[in-house]
Amino acid sequence: MTLTRRLFLAATGVAATNAARAAGYPSDTIRVVVPRAPGGGTDNLIRLMQPGLEKKLGVSILIENKPDASAVVGAQIVSKAKPDGNTVLLADNALYQNPAILESLPYDTLKDFSAVTMVAQGPVILIVHPDVPAKDLKELIALAKTKELSFASGGIGASTHLVGVMVDLKAGVKILHVPFKGSGPALNALLGGHVTMQYGGINSAAPYVKSGKVRAIAVTGAHRDPSLPDVPTFTEAGLAGADVTSVWGMHAPLNTPIEIRRVLRDAIAEVLRDPALATKLAEFGYEPIANTPEQHQAQTVALVNQWIEVGKTVNLKE
16 A cells, blocks of 8 residues: 555544534634635645535635745744634645745744645646747756756745756756746746746646647656656656655644644545545646644654755755
8 A cells, every 4th residue: 555545544533523523613614825826736726625625514615815936925824823723724845845945934834833634745747838949858958058048936945946946956957947926827927938948737737738838848756647648757858856746735823723623634535535526636636645634744844854954955045
Protein backbone atom coordinates (compact mmCIF):
# COMPACT_ATOMS: atom_id res chain seq x y z
CA MET A 1 0.00 0.00 0.00
CA THR A 2 1.39 3.40 -0.98
CA LEU A 3 2.08 6.12 1.56
CA THR A 4 -0.68 8.31 0.11
CA ARG A 5 -3.16 5.45 0.33
CA ARG A 6 -2.19 4.73 3.95
CA LEU A 7 -2.64 8.40 4.83
CA PHE A 8 -5.97 8.56 3.04
CA LEU A 9 -7.24 5.55 5.00
CA ALA A 10 -5.83 6.78 8.32
CA ALA A 11 -7.94 6.64 11.50
CA THR A 12 -10.91 8.98 11.34
CA GLY A 13 -11.16 9.87 15.03
CA VAL A 14 -14.85 8.92 15.33
CA ALA A 15 -15.02 9.71 19.05
CA ALA A 16 -13.64 13.21 18.57
CA THR A 17 -15.93 13.82 15.62
CA ASN A 18 -18.98 12.71 17.59
CA ALA A 19 -17.97 14.98 20.46
CA ALA A 20 -17.82 18.00 18.18
CA ARG A 21 -21.11 17.07 16.55
CA ALA A 22 -22.72 16.76 19.98
CA ALA A 23 -21.47 20.26 20.77
CA GLY A 24 -23.30 21.57 17.71
CA TYR A 25 -20.42 22.10 15.28
CA PRO A 26 -20.76 23.24 12.59
CA SER A 27 -23.75 25.51 13.01
CA ASP A 28 -22.70 28.47 10.90
CA THR A 29 -21.10 29.26 7.55
CA ILE A 30 -17.51 28.04 7.25
CA ARG A 31 -15.22 30.58 5.60
CA VAL A 32 -12.36 29.05 3.60
CA VAL A 33 -9.71 31.67 2.95
CA VAL A 34 -7.79 31.06 -0.28
CA PRO A 35 -4.58 33.13 -0.46
CA ARG A 36 -4.54 32.97 -4.26
CA ALA A 37 -6.58 34.49 -7.07
CA PRO A 38 -9.55 32.67 -8.65
CA GLY A 39 -8.68 30.21 -11.40
CA GLY A 40 -5.52 28.75 -9.87
CA GLY A 41 -4.88 25.34 -8.35
CA THR A 42 -5.85 26.24 -4.78
CA ASP A 43 -9.06 27.97 -5.80
CA ASN A 44 -10.06 25.21 -8.22
CA LEU A 45 -9.51 22.52 -5.59
CA ILE A 46 -11.83 24.00 -2.97
CA ARG A 47 -14.49 24.86 -5.56
CA LEU A 48 -14.54 21.23 -6.72
CA MET A 49 -15.02 20.14 -3.10
CA GLN A 50 -17.48 22.87 -2.11
CA PRO A 51 -20.80 21.16 -3.05
CA GLY A 52 -19.85 17.91 -1.32
CA LEU A 53 -18.65 19.68 1.82
CA GLU A 54 -21.82 21.73 2.07
CA LYS A 55 -23.92 18.58 1.78
CA LYS A 56 -21.81 16.66 4.28
CA LEU A 57 -21.50 19.42 6.89
CA GLY A 58 -24.97 20.92 6.43
CA VAL A 59 -23.72 24.51 6.27
CA SER A 60 -22.61 26.93 3.56
CA ILE A 61 -18.95 27.04 2.52
CA LEU A 62 -17.87 30.60 1.75
CA ILE A 63 -14.73 30.78 -0.41
CA GLU A 64 -12.88 34.04 0.17
CA ASN A 65 -9.98 34.83 -2.18
CA LYS A 66 -7.30 37.04 -0.61
CA PRO A 67 -4.51 36.98 -3.20
CA ASP A 68 -1.09 38.55 -2.92
CA ALA A 69 2.23 37.59 -4.48
CA SER A 70 3.49 35.77 -1.36
CA ALA A 71 0.19 34.30 -0.06
CA VAL A 72 0.73 36.11 3.25
CA VAL A 73 -2.46 38.17 3.55
CA GLY A 74 -4.84 35.21 3.65
CA ALA A 75 -2.69 33.33 6.14
CA GLN A 76 -2.53 36.39 8.39
CA ILE A 77 -6.33 36.70 8.38
CA VAL A 78 -6.75 33.11 9.52
CA SER A 79 -3.99 33.36 12.12
CA LYS A 80 -5.99 36.14 13.84
CA ALA A 81 -9.43 34.53 13.51
CA LYS A 82 -11.39 32.96 16.36
CA PRO A 83 -10.43 29.30 16.93
CA ASP A 84 -14.00 28.09 16.48
CA GLY A 85 -13.66 26.22 13.16
CA ASN A 86 -15.63 28.84 11.23
CA THR A 87 -12.54 30.28 9.50
CA VAL A 88 -9.88 28.08 7.91
CA LEU A 89 -7.04 28.48 5.43
CA LEU A 90 -6.51 26.37 2.33
CA ALA A 91 -2.79 26.88 1.80
CA ASP A 92 -0.40 25.93 -0.95
CA ASN A 93 3.38 25.48 -0.78
CA ALA A 94 3.95 29.11 0.12
CA LEU A 95 2.78 28.59 3.71
CA TYR A 96 5.50 25.99 4.27
CA GLN A 97 8.21 27.73 2.26
CA ASN A 98 7.75 31.39 3.21
CA PRO A 99 9.81 31.07 6.41
CA ALA A 100 12.80 30.25 4.18
CA ILE A 101 12.06 33.04 1.69
CA LEU A 102 10.71 36.13 3.46
CA GLU A 103 12.72 38.14 5.98
CA SER A 104 9.70 38.53 8.26
CA LEU A 105 6.12 37.28 8.48
CA PRO A 106 3.13 38.74 10.39
CA TYR A 107 2.56 35.31 11.94
CA ASP A 108 4.58 32.28 13.02
CA THR A 109 3.91 29.40 10.63
CA LEU A 110 4.58 26.75 13.29
CA LYS A 111 2.99 28.51 16.27
CA ASP A 112 -0.08 30.36 14.99
CA PHE A 113 -1.98 27.58 13.22
CA SER A 114 -3.53 24.21 14.03
CA ALA A 115 -3.38 21.68 11.19
CA VAL A 116 -6.55 20.12 9.81
CA THR A 117 -5.33 17.93 6.93
CA MET A 118 -3.12 17.73 3.88
CA VAL A 119 -5.94 17.82 1.33
CA ALA A 120 -4.10 16.88 -1.86
CA GLN A 121 -0.90 17.07 -3.85
CA GLY A 122 -0.16 17.35 -7.55
CA PRO A 123 2.48 17.96 -10.22
CA VAL A 124 3.69 21.25 -11.68
CA ILE A 125 3.77 21.67 -15.45
CA LEU A 126 6.11 23.85 -17.51
CA ILE A 127 4.34 25.45 -20.47
CA VAL A 128 5.58 27.98 -23.03
CA HIS A 129 3.98 30.44 -25.38
CA PRO A 130 3.53 28.90 -28.87
CA ASP A 131 5.82 31.55 -30.36
CA VAL A 132 8.76 30.13 -28.41
CA PRO A 133 10.82 28.10 -30.90
CA ALA A 134 11.91 25.45 -28.37
CA LYS A 135 9.98 22.20 -28.75
CA ASP A 136 11.39 20.35 -25.72
CA LEU A 137 13.28 20.99 -22.50
CA LYS A 138 16.76 20.61 -23.99
CA GLU A 139 15.97 23.18 -26.68
CA LEU A 140 14.44 25.52 -24.08
CA ILE A 141 17.52 25.35 -21.86
CA ALA A 142 19.76 25.98 -24.86
CA LEU A 143 17.61 28.98 -25.76
CA ALA A 144 17.84 30.32 -22.19
CA LYS A 145 21.63 30.33 -22.48
CA THR A 146 21.54 32.65 -25.49
CA LYS A 147 18.46 34.79 -24.94
CA GLU A 148 16.75 36.49 -21.99
CA LEU A 149 13.63 34.53 -21.06
CA SER A 150 11.04 35.00 -18.32
CA PHE A 151 8.79 32.67 -16.36
CA ALA A 152 5.51 33.42 -14.58
CA SER A 153 4.59 31.75 -11.31
CA GLY A 154 1.62 31.74 -8.96
CA GLY A 155 3.58 33.79 -6.45
CA ILE A 156 6.75 33.92 -4.40
CA GLY A 157 7.12 30.72 -2.40
CA ALA A 158 4.60 28.75 -4.44
CA SER A 159 5.68 25.43 -5.91
CA THR A 160 5.36 27.11 -9.31
CA HIS A 161 8.10 29.54 -8.26
CA LEU A 162 10.38 26.98 -6.66
CA VAL A 163 10.35 24.59 -9.61
CA GLY A 164 11.72 27.52 -11.61
CA VAL A 165 14.45 28.04 -9.01
CA MET A 166 15.42 24.37 -9.15
CA VAL A 167 15.37 24.26 -12.97
CA ASP A 168 17.68 27.28 -13.10
CA LEU A 169 19.99 25.63 -10.58
CA LYS A 170 20.13 22.24 -12.27
CA ALA A 171 20.31 23.59 -15.83
CA GLY A 172 22.82 26.35 -15.13
CA VAL A 173 20.62 29.13 -16.50
CA LYS A 174 19.07 32.33 -15.16
CA ILE A 175 15.48 32.95 -16.23
CA LEU A 176 13.68 36.07 -14.98
CA HIS A 177 11.00 35.29 -12.39
CA VAL A 178 7.72 37.23 -12.68
CA PRO A 179 5.44 36.40 -9.72
CA PHE A 180 1.67 36.83 -9.83
CA LYS A 181 -1.11 36.56 -7.24
CA GLY A 182 -2.02 33.05 -8.36
CA SER A 183 -1.64 30.64 -11.26
CA GLY A 184 -4.71 32.08 -13.02
CA PRO A 185 -3.20 35.55 -13.55
CA ALA A 186 0.16 33.93 -14.39
CA LEU A 187 -1.49 31.86 -17.11
CA ASN A 188 -3.21 34.97 -18.51
CA ALA A 189 0.20 36.67 -18.72
CA LEU A 190 1.54 33.74 -20.71
CA LEU A 191 -1.47 33.61 -23.02
CA GLY A 192 -1.03 37.33 -23.64
CA GLY A 193 2.62 36.87 -24.57
CA HIS A 194 3.89 38.97 -21.66
CA VAL A 195 6.19 36.17 -20.41
CA THR A 196 8.03 33.36 -22.18
CA MET A 197 6.89 30.48 -20.02
CA GLN A 198 4.92 29.52 -16.94
CA TYR A 199 5.16 26.91 -14.21
CA GLY A 200 1.58 26.08 -13.26
CA GLY A 201 -0.93 23.43 -12.30
CA ILE A 202 -2.12 20.68 -14.61
CA ASN A 203 -5.72 21.61 -13.88
CA SER A 204 -5.52 25.14 -15.25
CA ALA A 205 -3.01 24.44 -18.04
CA ALA A 206 -4.44 21.28 -19.60
CA PRO A 207 -7.28 22.87 -21.62
CA TYR A 208 -4.86 25.35 -23.20
CA VAL A 209 -2.31 22.63 -23.93
CA LYS A 210 -4.96 20.52 -25.63
CA SER A 211 -6.23 23.50 -27.67
CA GLY A 212 -2.70 24.42 -28.77
CA LYS A 213 -2.75 27.85 -27.13
CA VAL A 214 0.36 26.89 -25.12
CA ARG A 215 2.97 24.16 -25.51
CA ALA A 216 3.72 21.72 -22.69
CA ILE A 217 7.39 20.98 -22.04
CA ALA A 218 7.59 18.81 -18.90
CA VAL A 219 5.89 17.91 -15.61
CA THR A 220 7.28 17.29 -12.15
CA GLY A 221 6.88 13.96 -10.42
CA ALA A 222 7.98 10.38 -10.81
CA HIS A 223 5.50 9.58 -13.59
CA ARG A 224 3.60 11.29 -16.38
CA ASP A 225 0.25 12.78 -15.54
CA PRO A 226 -2.65 10.73 -16.95
CA SER A 227 -4.46 13.87 -18.11
CA LEU A 228 -1.50 14.76 -20.40
CA PRO A 229 0.21 11.42 -21.09
CA ASP A 230 2.35 12.76 -23.94
CA VAL A 231 4.15 15.27 -21.69
CA PRO A 232 7.41 13.85 -20.26
CA THR A 233 8.60 14.24 -16.70
CA PHE A 234 11.58 16.52 -16.10
CA THR A 235 13.74 13.46 -15.52
CA GLU A 236 12.61 11.90 -18.80
CA ALA A 237 13.29 15.22 -20.51
CA GLY A 238 16.88 15.13 -19.27
CA LEU A 239 16.82 17.27 -16.11
CA ALA A 240 16.75 15.27 -12.88
CA GLY A 241 16.44 16.88 -9.45
CA ALA A 242 14.16 19.77 -10.40
CA ASP A 243 10.97 18.33 -8.94
CA VAL A 244 8.80 20.27 -6.51
CA THR A 245 5.35 18.87 -5.81
CA SER A 246 2.36 21.14 -5.29
CA VAL A 247 0.68 20.52 -1.94
CA TRP A 248 -2.54 21.90 -0.48
CA GLY A 249 -3.06 21.85 3.27
CA MET A 250 -5.91 23.11 5.42
CA HIS A 251 -5.13 24.96 8.64
CA ALA A 252 -7.24 26.52 11.38
CA PRO A 253 -6.26 29.23 13.87
CA LEU A 254 -4.13 28.14 16.81
CA ASN A 255 -6.07 26.44 19.64
CA THR A 256 -8.92 25.30 17.40
CA PRO A 257 -10.09 22.17 19.28
CA ILE A 258 -9.02 18.83 17.85
CA GLU A 259 -12.68 17.72 17.90
CA ILE A 260 -13.59 20.50 15.47
CA ARG A 261 -10.59 19.86 13.25
CA ARG A 262 -11.51 16.18 13.05
CA VAL A 263 -15.03 17.05 11.89
CA LEU A 264 -13.54 19.08 9.05
CA ARG A 265 -10.94 16.47 8.18
CA ASP A 266 -13.46 13.61 8.19
CA ALA A 267 -15.84 15.55 5.95
CA ILE A 268 -13.00 16.28 3.51
CA ALA A 269 -11.93 12.62 3.49
CA GLU A 270 -15.47 11.44 2.77
CA VAL A 271 -16.00 14.01 0.01
CA LEU A 272 -12.72 13.07 -1.65
CA ARG A 273 -13.78 9.41 -1.68
CA ASP A 274 -16.81 10.17 -3.86
CA PRO A 275 -16.16 8.32 -7.16
CA ALA A 276 -17.43 11.13 -9.38
CA LEU A 277 -15.29 13.74 -7.62
CA ALA A 278 -12.30 11.40 -7.54
CA THR A 279 -12.47 11.08 -11.32
CA LYS A 280 -12.69 14.84 -11.77
CA LEU A 281 -9.81 15.46 -9.35
CA ALA A 282 -7.64 13.02 -11.29
CA GLU A 283 -8.48 14.83 -14.54
CA PHE A 284 -7.38 18.08 -12.92
CA GLY A 285 -4.11 16.58 -11.65
CA TYR A 286 -4.97 16.36 -7.94
CA GLU A 287 -4.02 13.34 -5.83
CA PRO A 288 -6.19 13.21 -2.67
CA ILE A 289 -4.52 12.64 0.71
CA ALA A 290 -6.83 13.69 3.59
CA ASN A 291 -4.57 12.58 6.45
CA THR A 292 -5.20 13.30 10.13
CA PRO A 293 -4.61 16.62 11.89
CA GLU A 294 -1.73 15.05 13.83
CA GLN A 295 -0.10 13.75 10.67
CA HIS A 296 -0.43 17.07 8.89
CA GLN A 297 0.95 18.96 11.88
CA ALA A 298 4.06 16.76 11.68
CA GLN A 299 4.20 17.31 7.91
CA THR A 300 4.03 21.06 8.39
CA VAL A 301 7.01 21.05 10.74
CA ALA A 302 8.97 18.79 8.37
CA LEU A 303 8.19 20.91 5.29
CA VAL A 304 9.08 24.21 6.96
CA ASN A 305 12.39 22.83 8.23
CA GLN A 306 13.14 21.18 4.88
CA TRP A 307 12.84 24.46 2.97
CA ILE A 308 14.81 26.37 5.58
CA GLU A 309 17.66 23.91 4.99
CA VAL A 310 17.31 24.23 1.19
CA GLY A 311 17.38 28.02 1.55
CA LYS A 312 20.82 27.82 3.14
CA THR A 313 22.31 26.59 -0.14
CA VAL A 314 19.88 27.86 -2.84
CA ASN A 315 18.66 31.44 -3.32
CA LEU A 316 14.89 31.14 -2.92
CA LYS A 317 14.24 34.86 -2.64
CA GLU A 318 14.07 35.87 -6.31
